[in-house]
Amino acid sequence: MSTIQLDIVTPERKVFSDEVEMVITRAAEGDIGILPKHAPFVSPLDVTVVRIKKDGNERQVAVSRGFLEVRPEKVTVLAEAAELAEEIDVERAKAAKERAERRLAEGSPDIDRARAEYALRRAENRLNVARK
Template sequence: MKVVKVHVVTPDGPVLEEDVEMVIAKAQSGELGILPGHIPMVAPLQIGVVRLKKGTDTELVAVSGGFLEVRPEKVTILAQAAEVASDIDVLRAKAAKERAEQRLRAQKSDVDFRRAEMSLQRAINRLNVTNKHF
């Protein structure tokens, strides 16, 4: 079966480099499925899960926005933050979720609600990727 090389990179450095049969990512325009030989494109990503399929296995990567660049033999994901499911600290993600929820419940004028909403989305995404819902 044909494969495409996937690179997931953040400002802190590379997160993952792997050959996969299919990449599924959540772009701002909708969900994208990328197979080997896909036409070149660039798409902004939402906070979400990138699924990397290889045979019957699917690896999950939590991404916090960024861009997806597709070339026929290579997919590069430039993310603000990205974590492979096995690397996610569940207790830390749960604590981040609770902090964001507390900020959103606060009725203080100094709370940046948009930032708190984004923090909550990132924390929920990380917990969803680990399949440990709280």
């Protein structure tokens, strides 16, 4: 089967780099499946999961904001943060989720609501990926 190079990079490190059979994620326009020789494409990413298919197996990466660039021979995800499922600290993610929920429930005018909602989505995404 033909493959396509996938690189998932954050400002701190290269999270994933390998030849894969397929990449699946949610771009700004909706869900997208990327196979080798895909047409060039660029899209922003929000909090999402990048699913990686290789050798009949699937891995997942929790991604928090960034960009997706697709070329016929390569897919690049430039993300603010990204973690492979096995790297996620579940207890830390649960604590972050609880903090965000508490902030939102308080309803204080001093909180940055958008930031708290983003923290909640990010924590939930990390927990979902860790469970798979």
